Amino acid sequence: MASIDGLPPLREVIRAHGLSAKKQLGQNFLLDLNLTAKIARLAGDLTNSDVLEVGPGPGGLTRGLLAEGARRVLAIEKDARCLPALAEVAAAWPGRLEVLNADALEVDVAARLTPPIRIVANLPYNVGTELLTRWLSSDWPPFWESLTLMFQKEVAERIVAKPGSKAYGRLALLSQWRTDPKIVLTLPPEAFTPPPSIHSAVVHFTRLEAPRHPADPKVLARVTAMAFNQRRKMLRSSLKGLVPDIETVLREAGIEPTQRAEEIPLEGFCALARRLAG
Numbered sequence: 245m246a247s248i249d250g251l252p253p254l255r256e257v258i259r260a261h262g263l264s265a266k267k268q269l270g271q272n273f274l275l276d277l278n279l280t281a282k283i284a285r286l287a288g289d290l291t292n293s294d295v296l297e298v299g300p301g302p303g304g305l306t307r308g309l310l311a312e313g314a315r316r317v318l319a320i321e322k323d324a325r326c327l328p329a330l331a332e333v334a335a336a337w338p339g340r341l342e343v344l345n346a347d348a349l350e351v352d353v354a355a356r357l358t359p360p361i362r363i364v365a366n367l368p369y370n371v372g373t374e375l376l377t378r379w380l381s382s383d384w385p386p387f388w389e390s391l392t393l394m395f396q397k398e399v400a401e402r403i404v405a406k407p408g409s410k411a412y413g414r415l416a417l418l419s420q421w422r423t424d425p426k427i428v429l430t431l432p433p434e435a436f437t438p439p440p441s442i443h444s445a446v447v448h449f450t451r452l453e454a455p456r457h458p459a460d461p462k463v464l465a466r467v468t469a470m471a472f473n474q475r476r477k478m479l480r481s482s483l484k485g486l487v488p489d490i491e492t493v494l495r496e497a498g499i500e501p502t503q504r505a506e507e508i509p510l511e512g513f514c515a516l517a518r519r520l521a522g
Contacts, residue, residue: 249333254302258275258437261328275304276435281311282429283364288390288392290362294314295309296318296388299322299367301366310340310341320344321345322347322348365394367394376391376415381418392428392446393447396442404426404427413505413506414468427446427447428446430445459513463521467517468505468513472505479501479502482505493516493520
């Protein structure tokens with residue numbers, strides 16, 4: 245990768261700018277440029293797409309995205325210490341990289357990018373789930389074509405979990421309702437600096453033009469929140485108080501009141517949401 249963009253290896257960049265990963269920002273730097281290029285390729289053909297990257301750090305994945313042909317990259321970095329390193333990447337790829345020193349939770353990214361848009365990021369651990377939930381909860385279809393995101397492996401497994409498993413919950417339902425998520429790469433702790441205590445995994449989400457089953461998003465969110473907040477209870481207990489006769493509504497949706505949340509597939513929760521909405 246260094247021979248492609250003329251920039252030094254990431255270890256030299258980090259040393260030159262005195263960078264060290266901050267735990268409070270959820271940072272773990274991925275220094276292998278072969279790996280960052282591989283992640284960029286897993287996002288698909290980038291040549292005609294704008295790309296949003298959150299938490300670029302010293303720019304390893306950023307360089308991979310640009311080298312793999314991204315039309316333009318918007319990189320949002322909260323840590324001002326990383327800006328000089330990212331400025332060097334921007335200089336190597338004139339007009340193709342915009343860096344914002346901001347909190348990704350507070351930026352209207354759709355206004356800064358031109359469709360088609362892909363989101364590719366090694367998300368900071370402390371905001372990864374919240375960002376994903378926001379991107380999946382927006383108006384549908386959303387502003388993005390696909391998401392290619394790195395999480396803690398445990399979070400990735402929750403995203404692709406199936407009914408009946410311990411990992412199955414709201415994150416799986418929300419992800420699988422509106423996208424087709426797949427784990428496409430698993431990385432060991434030693435791939436990062438500093439090494440985290442857990443493995444990481446990259447999940448690629450292909451958006452669906454319409455949700456798999458019709459349901460009101462707000463009703464579905466409320467039902468699943470109540471159901472999984474007390475996941476060990478029977479649904480007739482965890483959803484008690486939602487409507488006067490919850491057992492009848494559950495049966496009308498094809499769900500036995502004695503079942504628990506982790507036993508109910510996506511289709512069942514959507515059917516229940518429709519009954520409650522209507």
